[in-house]
Amino acid sequence: MKKELKLKVNGQPYELYIKPKTLLVQVLRDHVGLTGTKRGCNDSSCGACTIMLNGMAVKSCSILALQANGCEVVTVEGLAKGNKLSPLQRAFLDHGSYQCGFCTPGMLMSSTALLAENPKPTKEEIKEGIDGNICRCTGYNSIIRAVTAVVKGEYKEAK
Amino acid sequence: MTSKFSVIGQRVHNIDGTEKVTGSAKYTFDVVLPNMLYGKILRSPHPHAKILKIDTRQAKKLIGVKAVVTGKDTLGRKQGIWRRFPELCDEEILCRAKTRYIGDPVAAVAAIDEDTAEEALDLIEVEYEPLPAVFDPLEAIKEDAPQVHDGVELNININRHIEWGDVDEAFRKCDHIREDQFKCSSQAHVCMETHDAVASFGHNGKLTVWTSTQSSYYIQRLYADMLDMRESDIRVMNRHTGGGFGSKFELDSAQFCAAILSQKLCQPVKIVLTREEEFTATKRRTPMYYFLKLGAKKDGTLLAKEARVITEGGAYTAMGATALYLTGFFSSFPYKFPNYRYDGYRVYTNTEPSSAMRGFGAPQSTFCGESQLDMMAEDLGIDPIELRRKNGMTPDYEVPGQAFIQSCGLHQCLDKIEETIEKRGKLPPNHGIGVASYGFMSGGIFNWFNTPYAFSAAVVRINIDGKADVFTGACDIGQGSNTTLAMICAEELGIKLEDVRVFSGDTGICPPDLGAWGSRQTLMSGNAVKRAAAECKSQIMEFAAAKMGVNIVYDLDIKDGWIHIVNRPERGVSYYDIVKGAIRGKDGVAIMGRGHYTPHRKGMISPAYSFGVQAAEVAVDVETGRYKLVNVTTAHESGTVINPVGIEGQLEGAIMMAGGYGYCEDQPMDEGKILNPSIADYKLIRSLDMPETEILEIDTYEPEGPFGAKEAGEGLTNPTAGAIGNAVYKAVGVRINDLPITPEKVFKALKEKEKKKKAK
């Protein structure tokens, strides 16, 4: 039996009817059509589906969508303001912090949540902040450099 | 110092960067087509079994199921990437009579959604007769071992012999000989995007496929073989591809089953392999047993080496035959062995097929060879770096009868690494730094695929606004080849990087290219693009020369969109204006250039080789054996650096992958069943485990490469396991010859050492 789900995604309210077994990642990708959020595993281990739920980084493959009823979701598509990329997005570009790009949305969401919570993390805290996300291409260090550059104030929020 | 280049060597954003950081990059995983169905594959739970009966009736009755196919729905052909050798084409993909490993496909379902397809799999009844199975290659080559493929003697899939000099005589002249055994483990590619495909047959009988692949051309050709179609009726497009690392250039079960299902239904069918299937039913790095004999003079001159290798082939040939060949060749690397002999055997077993993975046989040979070299150095009382320096390859060296090395910066790399190690001074207790040298090819020369086409080809089209479109069969799998090729095109034409668009990996519009494997794209595809751009440039120059009316003794060039006389840069005309005029002057035909590259007279392996030396520092907890990778510093030379951000990324990423190979990645099995087919259980290096990385770029110039460039992707995976092994030895005096070097193995070796010490 389908149930009603109300949630805001990147500021936009949605009212959906879904089967209770639907995972949040499925709602975002298949119902709302935001395919930036990826899935890379079946056991909550890779972090490619990371989104922000009420400001916290969570794995959208490990949450029943109904559990997010009434919540605010931000996905990678919600990071840029209009045509202005976020500081982290620009830093990722400059530092080559992506290769195949499949983990990148999750990495950006983990990093964004980290900085929202702790604007001045140490290097160790940055590493911890992205430790739930696997990247098979970059070896993480370029991602850590990009986040560090944002922490140092090298990238300002676009007006 | 100002660079002579305008675009090459600049720190640029990848041309697809903004798509990737905004989530708008579309992968096959994201493709949704109207009327599309979802497919799932049923796989053998037995390592070796006869298929007696498949009953699909119940599955077909399930509401939402549109088709169920088995081997009977195929033409019964067998695919193989070694197409020149029919006996090596041995994989049906959908098995008809027999399954050969746990994961071999036996049926596939297309349904309205994934859940329905999965439910239908449970309703397919397969009656198997389990057969005796064999898992270890050393068992499989015994006389009475079960036969994985009928008629293959001792299960030997293929063997390789390489020899030069007089090895036996040379060993007699050696002052010291070492014989050592090693075991190299399996490794999974773990691409973040699992294998996937959307296959769509039209009612006109033509097939269109979106898929995550390293070689659209191979997939197109292999489809043509398996479906008995003309290759031009098949269009294969690689979208953004979520990683490859060697796992995505053979026709895989997702691609094949999606096509067979779509052929029945004339509806698009999408199959995305689950992570479990990715671990258990694709391909993996080839596990190897290595037996090495190394002979030296007292002064450290290496006179002879002999390598005997038995590889665990798994159920099918795949690209494993190439790995067998390359591990043999790279066992001599990067040293000047006057006498060398290699015998390698690839043995069929009832396990997941082993095949290509980044480094392609060389990480195995480098781990074993570099470990043994350190042991030899200790035996002889020579510094390990000195021993490498004494025997290391130099520019313009010929590997007897095999290969020509043109550029080679190995010695500069050794110097740099030695310098940085000295700078580090005295290390804390139980820390150690280990060193390993390596080299790798820039694309293979061999053509076992039997392509009649050039190895690489490209078309460049100049549009009326002066922008250039590059059409290349090369595949960007995340390594950034589209950016590198765009940079080469921009440099050649003297225009800005943003003036270049790249259309790649689409067999419908791009000339065939063998794709992204063997570190071939920068050099081979790069040369093809450079030549295509040069052809455009020469057409433009005809018009420019006419327009400018310059004395014919002058040379013209383009830089930053300005066509000018070389040496008198102020005398020139706008490139953009000339292009407009030129197209008008050609009766409105866009300027087109074609380029191709096939290596000729470059030996048997590769047209060029890159080199490097890596130093890894570890810190060992002697009570538990647990160690941390503290720092990995790499001196690397890859000719002219085209995309420095790209090279840094390749290098650091390789350390994650190769560090994992050395430290923790493995695929333990029980009776052919992989025991850790999930990311939770397959241990990967994560950010907290990642060491500090430093890169020391060494300047070289490769005459064969575009603007002097060569390989910078796979070779970097070669040294790390050996460097870690040597570092652990330096730190605590135990030597592990059996990958991965896990804390438990280090712990046991430390206990063993303690026991021996007490016994004395």
Added chain:
Amino acid sequence: MINDFEYFAPKTLKEALALLDKYQDDCKVICGGQSLLVLMRQGLVAPPYMIDIKGIAELSYIKDDKDGLKIGATTTHRAIEKSPVVKKKYPVLAKMETRLASIQTRNWGTIGGNVCHGDPAGDPLPVLIALGATLTMTGSKGKRSMPAENFCLDYFETALEPGELLTEIALPVVPPNTGTAYTKFNVIESDLATVGVAVSVTLGAGDSCQDIRIALGASAPTPIRPKKAEAILKGKKITDALLAQAGETASTEADPISDIYASEEYRRELIKVLVPRLTREAMANAKKA
């Protein structure tokens, strides 16, 4: 593939207990679901009814009073990790949480859910056992409490009866001169424990060991207290020799398995090393306290 189920999201404990009574064995309780959903996606667990207690506000709290600390079962790991009072009074608990899985998992996963999963390799239970925690379970017929060390019965089996929910975790006030330490051994930093060891030491006169509690994770079908090892140290002036003996003893009290991560022997060896190491660390913490 997850099975279809009927979903309830009660807002109060009372509602939840009524649902539990109604559906008994046919329902599963989900909170953060970080472990349960993995099993459900694999089709290994397929309940017809799901009761989501994540939204029960009255079960999410951290309260500090004269008897110690009370943590509501649906409190997230992250809330515990960041709680100033936990950091101040039970730093070992906060530190343990920082090494539990990933931030994403800690943001959504709850301590009650983790404990009820009954994973012998879970991080919280050894620490709770060392701290002398009491677990409270509530059913429609009332409440009952038990020491944390009695909660797990077997691999992934707990003392929870059908119709009961774990509702509160209570930590006693830490006695003076007490220090606690926890570590887990693993090959990848943020991974599950290969072996986990928590030790709580109360120092007496002349730095003797007045009281000690040791808890081992991933060393037996359930988290265990190696009481013989504790007895070796209790009441004694701690020496290296005694510590080594305690480590040896703990390793024989343990009942670890061999699996793909470590052999049984290696796990025992790790216990031998880690019990003395963590006891030293706990003593050092006690001196600082």
Added chain:
Amino acid sequence: MKIEGKFTMKAPLQKVWDFLLEPGTLASCIPGAEKMEAVDDKTWEGTVKQKVGPISVKLNFTQTLTEVDPPKHIKAVGRGSAVGGAGTFSQETIVDLKEIAGGEVEVAYSSKVSMVGRLATFGERIMRAKVNKIGEEFTRNLQEKLKSQVVG
């Protein structure tokens, strides 16, 4: 998964052997076995129920004596498939009897247990621990049964 061990008991060899060969002795030692019924003198069928925390499995189980070498060697092979297709379970048990001094019999056993399918792959960490226990319980049951039935 392999479990090996041996124990000795004071009883005539033949008596131990006879008991081992009695229908269902081996099958009924499997933990969680229910309704084991003889199909013929070498084969038994029944169901085995196992529960690990949240995971419950019911297996249809068949056990066959494949090697009988009186009065000292016996090999039994068992195979079960989970109701609902979650996987299969197989078990191989070898029991060797030897007379030793003092009228004692040494019973050496080895038992190999393995699982395939979803149960095994996804439940690996959970099920492996359990399989281990199943093996141990099996041998404990065997020992207890022998001691109570034969000696007693």
